[in-house]
Amino acid sequence: MEVAKQLVKTTTPKLKLAALLWLEGFKEGCCLHRAVILCLRSRKLLVRTGQCFLFNGFIFLGSLFILNSVVIPTLQRILPDQCSQLGSHKFCDFGGILKFYSFLRLGLIDFFYVFWVYPLYVFSMVLCVIWYNDIAKHGYDAMGRSKSTVEESSSQTKSLEKANASNTKRLSGLGGIMIGIGEQVYSLILLNVFFLKVYATGFVPFIGKVLSFVLHSWMYAYYCFEYKWNFNEVALDKRLDYFQSSWAFFSGFGSPCVLSLFLFSRLVGYGIMAILFPLFVLTAIGCKGDQEISLEKSKWRGVKMGRLPIFYIADKVSMWILSLIRRIMTRQKTTKLDDSR
Template sequence: MENIKPLIEITRTKLKQASLLWADGFREACCLHRVIVLCHRSRQLLIRTGQCFLLNGFIFLGSLFVLNSVVIPILQWILPDEFSQIGCEEMSEFHGVLKFYSLRGFLIQLFYVFWFYPLYVFSFILSNLWYNDIAKHGFAAMGRSGPSVVESSKQNDALTSHSKVHAARPAGLGGIMIGIGEQVYSVLLLNFFFLEVYATGFIPYVGKALNFLLLSWMYAYYCFEYKWNFSELGLDKRLDFFETNWAFFAGFGSPCVLAIFFFSPLVSYGVMAILFPLFVLTATGTDAEQVISTQRRRWSCAGLGKLPVFYVVDTLLMRVLSLFSLESQEQVQDNKTL
């Protein structure tokens, strides 16, 4: 029992630290007043944000509302499901009419195929282009230029590697190629991570909770990635900082997930397409390093430590890329032999 008590005390302390950092992240994500301040500073930012609201809120979600509240009820009234009030003799007389009534589901599917799915693709592509513009204008409105410095407390081992680190890259073509390579790897990493998030949803009992946690991390990373790109922070430093402060980012991503977790897929997309640029701007205005270091200065013991959030997908992605590398080497050798 004496050996267990210190372990219980350490666990309790770690849980308290994680809860405080999670709460800090959640609070920072909810500071949506920063969006108003940034939009007031930049007219271009206000226009782009308004366009996102118009496309995804008024047009996309508005179309869903019209379909569910107007079109489907009218079709149900004109082409009802049940004909219990019709007798057998009448049923035979109206056999041709019943075939016509069965077209209701087909008409609804046509509505999806020729309106919602094309609108979804159009909205997805255009919104992603606008998100980058929104992040760029928001970053400019913050008055930040050049590589940012990731500040940390020297007394804390978890943040020592980030203390006053400039994300410097080689100048010229080499730096451009490194930047492109990091962007490609980051996109692949997040796609693999999305597959992991999707797979956890099928795990019995704990699947929903794991899915919520991983989605929170994924959206938090998406929100901060724009700022890190404009700050020219290297991919290795991003991942290290993210995994070192996993509790803060889990808290930051939680409001994003709560907004969509209980809706249908199409409604969830529309809601998230509206809210995502707001959270991107909130992340742009968040000094995460300062918030985390302020919280950690209050701790007399060691920090939470690093949690390898991306370890599984990073390992899997490296193996997949190594397979492509081996295939390319074999092709080169075959060409040489020929």
């Protein structure tokens, strides 16, 4: 009994602090007006954001709207699946006619998906990767146009820049290039493994949806802030450590970003996400609350937030993949040397 009371006494303040930081992160994530301000400062940013909005909102979501509101109802009338919808009941005497209509209707719908919706989906993903990088770059440039903005943002990155200063010396010359390439490869594998983990949690019974929502929030929050950290040249190990130390804040920041994925169907949710994601990227670039909360509010009534190993499984799997690749390359090199002899 005493152990239980002691456990409650020690965990309650931490839960309160986590809730406080989550709310702060959620509030920061909802500050989409920062994206509007940055767009008004930069014409290039406004054009890129407008292109992203038009393609994903007007063309992609518009195509889904036409398919569901016009094409499918029209096919349902032309190729009905019930006798009451047929003009003559003579066709009902032929049992296979309704099955043929149903098969033909579903085939035409699949045709629209395969040759129109899915190609748009893939094309949107490719374009968005390019557009998001441009949007982040133009947004970061727009941040530098205001002296007050520079003064505000400078306080955000001082701690990370100091922590990253020790890595600056080693990132020079050919060795630095190789380390940079290695970090990029590791980061790519890590995030892809983490994405698979997020996707897999959705199939967990009972709590799968909740776990998936939380992990999606962290994943998209990391994506949003990664652009900012890249521009500030923050080392990968520093950003991962910082992210996992401020897990409650980033969970709150990513929550409004992923709501569309859970409120709508997969394709519609993706289309809405593709429209809103650049706004959250710009919000993250203009966000000064992440550093302030991590540094100034990490202690609350003497309570410290612990580091949550969010990327632990992804890190272990990534390191295993890299070691496997290294063994394969070493084996191939040894085989070539033996053959040359």
